[in-house]
Amino acid sequence: MKKILLIDDDKLFLDELSELLGSGGYDVTALSVSKEAVAVVVEYEPDLILLDLKMEELNGFQIAIELNANDDTRSIPIIGMTGYFTGVGDQRVVKGSGIKDCLIKPLNPDEVLKTIRSVLGE
DSSP: OOEEEEEOSOHHHHHHHHHHHHHTTOEEEEEOOGGGHHHHHHHHOOSEEEEESOOSSSOHHHHHHHHHHSTTTTTSOEEEEESSOOSHHHHHHHHHTTOOEEEESSOOHHHHHHHHHHHHTO
8 A cells, every 4th residue: 555645734635635545545644734744754654745835834845855855755756736836937846846746726636646646657
């Protein structure tokens, strides 16, 4: 069973997304405190990270850059999630941060699962 780490500061959103991914056959852990993200990634060793890009303490770009600079975490694929960074220029910044793909909020459940399967090579 593939492990997915969800990082978003919206706890209700995390609960809903956790339920979707759990029913899709994934082992899901959710984190709502962005400043703990890197430590949790190192400890949990997920197969994939779904990462909100706009959070209060550390934003998703900062987390992605830090994870991609770390030898232990750089191979973990990251899918960004955003309702804010949706422009063409924003998507260049997303890719430049080492994020493999990006989902636009509000999320479509079928699109979420399709994107995850694609990034994981399933």
